[in-house]
Amino acid sequence: MTRRHAELLMYTAPEPIRAANERWLAHILDRLGHSRLSAEGLSLPELWLSPDLLLTQTCGYPLMTALQGRVRVVGRPRYELSDSSAGHHCSLILARDVDPRRTLADFRGSRGVINNDDSNSGMNLLRQRLAPLQRDGRFFASVGHSGGHRESLRWLREERADLAAIDSVTYAYLARHAADEVQGLRVVERSAPSPTLPFITRIGATDEQVESLRQVMNRSLKQLPDVARILGLPEVLPASESDYRILLGYRDEAQTLGYERVK
DSSP: OEEEEEOOOSOOOSHHHHHHHHHHHHHHHHHHTEEEOOOTTOOHHHHHTOTTEEEEEOOHHHHHTTTTTTEEEEEEEEOOBTTBBTTEEOEEEEEETTOOOOSTGGGTTSEEEESOTTOIIIIIHHHHHHGGGOBTTBOOSEEEEOSSHHHHHHHHHTTSOSEEEEEHHHHHHHHHHOGGGTTTEEEEEEOOOEEOOOEEEETTOOHHHHHHHHHHHHHHHHHOHHHHHHHTOOEEEOOOGGGGHHHHHHHHHHHHTTOOSOO
């Protein structure tokens, strides 16, 4: 029995989501006849690039930058959730309900927060929306780095920041299972659409292995209907790096307007 890394770390909360992902992974491993190799101590880049990787999920922006040509895309999830459908999702640009500012332009000079600099939903999609509104390469008075979407939401609730872009899948999961984390917040604007976060495997996997893995993922979802329901994920669609080139287009669009970084 081959031991492989199998981790789904992009959506690990709330607890029903983490547990459903773990059940899905266990079912996939069992059907493939693999055992799970511990990823404890590995950073995300180390996991993504491991020669022992069977399956994980990454963000679309690093897929097209740090990981381009170094991993194989298995597919992209077809979430059917609020603001996420047919293999696409978006960022919800959020503020507090009580904030009197209503449009994105009204928030020029406010305090922003992003999860990290290589995030598509937390940074790249926000940058594309703010680029036409910036002045001399700046939109915010200050920008903090929270380290994660849930922390960015906390910053908004605790009035440490005024505006944040949150992945619509994350938001839907929290709204369903941990509503207190999005309470008192409202959507100022939605970002441009983006392909959902890709599932990947090691670069050495063959075309046949990639297709077999995607088929097992889909059969497992059909055999675990409660998992598919909890995740809002009926199917993994075929995908390739070319589906994610639009994210570099959003980057280039912002940079052409003189907005290279969210600031």
